[in-house]
Amino acid sequence: MGRAKRRGTRAGLFSVAVWIAALSSALWAGPVITDVQVSEITDTTATVTWTTNEAADSRVDFGPTRALGSYVEVEEAGTSHSITLTDLPCDTYLFSVTSSNQDGTTTEDDGGQYHLFTLDCARLEVASHWWMDSCDSSPGDGLAGPGETLDLTLRILNRGGTDATAAQVAVSTSTSGVTVTPSSVSLDTVEAYDTTLFFQPEDASFTVDIGRDVPCGARMSFTVTMTCEQGSWQETFVIPVGSPAAYLLEEDFSEDDPPTGWSLEDGGDAGQTWTTANPAERPLPEGMSGYVEILDSDHYGEGGVQEDSLVSPSLDCTDAASVDLTFRSFLWAVQTGHEESAFVDVSTNGGTTWQAVETWRVSVGNPPAGGFPPEADPGESVPVVLDLSDLAAGHSSVRIRFRYLGRYGYYWMVDDVKVAAWESEGSCSATPCCDVPSGLSAPSVTDENGICADDGARITWAADPTAWGDEGLSSPDRGYRVFRGATDASGYIAYGATSWVDTGGTNNTAYDYSVKYINTCGEEASTSTVSGTDAYQPATPTITGDSTNTCPATTVALSTESGMYSYQWRKDGNPVGMNSPAYTATESGTYTVSYTNGSGCSGTSAGHAVTIQTCSVAPAPDGRGGTSPARGVKSGSDITVTFDSTTCPAPSYNLYYGPLSSVSTYGWTGSVCGITSGSSWTPPSGNTFWIIVGDSGPMESSWGLKRVGGVESQRSTSASGLCGNSLIDTTSTCP
Incomplete structure (x- = not known):
């Protein structure tokens, strides 16, 4: 039986007698509706009939969801009612009938349930x-x-x-x-x-x-x-x-319930509405985590009715060229008798009026295969993307609501709600997807300039593999890394290079090298390894020898490492000798030597400076010098040595003597150190001697017997030569 509704307001007078209340109830009773039928169904029409126990008007409210939304009414009163619905799109419809008697009392015959018909069509x-x-x-x-x-x-x-x-x-x-x-x-x-x-x-x-x-x-x-x-x-x-540079709205429902700025419209039974509390402790389907908003019709039981909305804050889409709503949805619909419907609605005037952009009467997502209980298989949520551009773009007060109409259905979960406002194409971010580079070939390793230079090992690779994996991307940001064993030796090398020189390894040590290719998306692939060595066997000549000659010698002996393939000596850059590890320097200058070693490496030494000093001719003991017949001082002779202090002003003098037979080589026998003017020396017995008196500098005097007898002294005119301690006194007998 239908439920009566009286138009207007009825005052409750609970203090009056029971019979008055009963009389009033009878007077206010509306028409009794019975025998609701649907007949004459075609692909576009259906006729709804019913009867009432008293004359009343007729009205049919109908629609494809519990929201209904359309109606046809006939004001003529009667007890037999018939309304034909025409020009109907092919669909399945819910409907309810109402009749009002002459007193204005209306009966709505839904009994909490709706009637149903389906047109004779397919759509x-x-x-x-x-x-x-x-x-x-x-x-x-x-x-x-x-x-x-x-x-x-x-x-x-x-x-x-x-x-x-x-x-x-x-x-x-x-x-x-x-x-x-x-x-x-x-x-x-x-x-x-x-x-x-x-x-x-x-x-x-x-x-x-x-x-x-x-x-x-x-x-x-x-x-x-x-x-x-x-x-x-x-x-x-x-x-x-991709996604925009910024979202107008991002909500994961992890904080307040409802979140700040959101609101709830509880239009069904009080308290049976959206919540993050998950009152039935439903397991979250795949793709959802943390807190979600859920309206759990099944939890509220068979008698509950839900007509509830979860409403977003107001959003300013004035500057947006296009607007998208994305969220994750898990709607598990019973799907029997239109018990539940889910709507996504949009308002562009702050919530005054709404327009549905999506309506669901079937599950959205993949419910568990085994039905209740869902704990064993909670199912899978799905991402939903709705284009709101035609409605929302350019408006300053846009709101979105998730509206659920149900009566003992299952439940609807919503999570990760985002509203993207796109100003123009390209004003966003996206990580492109690439495949791993493939078709890589092993690199090659060579000594950069052979084994003679210490300049590293060069690793060379193919510029392009068979597939980079990011083909089609504009301005691909590709690159390479060269690995010495497990060490990233090179760091990032930009696309376009085909080789890199490793100077960080140890000379003459073999390493396993590989190259890693990195494409635009950061996908990486490595080549197989190849062994390589930075071989280094340098040619580094050195020169051994004095820097000056020792008189009476007038040359300096120079030498370098032996056993090389070839040699070339140079003085002041000009060739002076070749193919020998030794060279005798006869002139002052800077000498170098170049050679090629057993590995074919050539090198040149540092410069070696040589000074050749001139040695004086040894004076003859007779004071004449040169080749005069030798005369000597007989043993036992007393010789008084005197000096001309103006020509030999040295403060001290040394006397050297030796047998006359060795005068040409200055084969001296002994010395008297520190003689002074007026000193005397008596030759030892048993020989005839030559004598030389000299200072510590370039002055010397010789003594001998004249051809005609007598002793004669003569100072050498040589400016340098066999003088003093440095040359004669080789045993350092004189200070």
């Missing part, structure tokens, strides 16, 4: 769609990015009462660089709505490949064409590439 629609992104077979980040693959699922629903036979679903795109495979999917039969069961949708799966050159911020537009023997239908949807 296919995309009840919901979602996608999962992946990069090189690895799960993505929930955003469609350049180079990624999307596993696209379309949930196809038959809204009518006739099976859609030979059904085909095709998906196409007009976005350059984006491909969809396969081009179409056969679903055979999509069954009609069964009023005793539920909607029975079919899923069509496609693969969307996003080219690496598709720019961030591009809006991939897709057209879905659904055909069957009963007709054909088209729908469109958009998937953006």
Whole structure:
């Protein structure tokens, strides 16, 4: 029986007698509605009939969801009521009937339930769609990015009462660089709505490949064409590439409930509304974590009614060229008798009026396979992307609400709500997807300039592998790293290089080298290893020898390392001798030597300065010098040595003597140190001697016997030569 509603306000007079209250109730009773029927159903019309126990008017409210939304009324009063609904789109409809008597008392015959009819037709629609992104077979980040693959699922629903036979679903795109495979999917039969069961949708799966050159911020537009023997239908949807530089709204429901700026509209039974408390402790489906907003109709029980909304803060989309709403959804719908519907609505005037942008009467997501209890398999949530551009772009007071209408249904979970405002294509960020570089060949290793130079080992690689894995990306940011064993020896080397010289290894030590290729996305692949050595066997000659001659010698002996292949001596840069490790310097100058060693390496020594000093001719003992016949001082002679202090002013003198037979080689026998003017010396017996008196400088005097007898002295005119301690006194007998 219907429930009566009196138009206007009724005062409750609880202090009056019971019979007055009963009389009042009888007087205010509305028409009794019975025998509600639907007949004459076609593909566009249906006739609703019912009866009342008294004359009353007629009204039918109807619609494809519990929100109804449309009505037809007849003011003429009667007890038999009939209203034909015409020009109906092919669908399954809920409806309720009401009648008002002459007193204005209205009876609504829903009894808490709605009546249902399905038109005699078939109509296919995309009840919901979602996608999962992946990069090189690895799960993505929930955003469609350049180079990624999307596993696209379309949930196809038959809204009518006739099976859609030979059904085909095709998906196409007009976005350059984006491909969809396969081009179409056969679903055979999509069954009609069964009023005793539920909607029975079919899923069509496609693969969307996003080219690496598709720019961030591009809006991939897709057209879905659904055909069957009963007709054909088209729908469109958009998937953006990347994410904006900033979101107008980001909410993960991890703090306040509801979050700051959000509000709840509790339109059903009080308290049976959205919450993050998860009152039934439902396990979170895949893709959700932490806190989520949930409206759990099943938890509130068979008698509960939910007509509740979760409403976002106001958003300013004035500067947006396009607006997208993304969130993760897990709607587990019972799907029987239109017990639950889920809506996503948008308001552009702060919440005064609303327009639905998405309506779901079937599950959105993948519920667990085994039904209740869901703990063993909580199912899988899906990312939902809704293009709000036509409604929201350019408006300053945009609000979004998640509205649930249910009566003992299952539940709806919502998480990670984001509103993206795109100012222009490219004003966003996205991580492109790339494959791992492939077709790599081992590098080669050579000594940079052979074994003679200490300048490292050169590692050379192919500029391009078979596939970089990021082909199609504009301005690819590629590079390399060279590894010496496990050590990153080179650091990052920008794309375009084909070799690198390792100067950090130890000379003459073999290393295993490999090259790592790094593409735009940071995908890496390494070559096999190859052994290489920085061989170094330098030619570094050194010169050994005095820097000046020792009189009476007039040359200096120079030498270098022996056993080399070839030699070249130079004085002051000019060749003076070759092919010998030894050289006798006869002239003053700077000498160098070059040679080639056993490894073929050539080198030149540092300069070696040589000074050749002139040695004086030894004076003869007779004071004449030269080749005069030798005369000596006989043994036992007394010799008084006197000096001309003006020509030999040295403060002290040394006397040297030796046998006359060795005068030509200055073969001296002994010395008398520190003689002074007036000193005397008596030659030892047994020989004839020559004598020389000299100072510590270049002055010397010789003594001997004249040809005609007598002793004669003569000072040598040589400015240098056999004088003093430095040359004569080789045993340092004189200080």
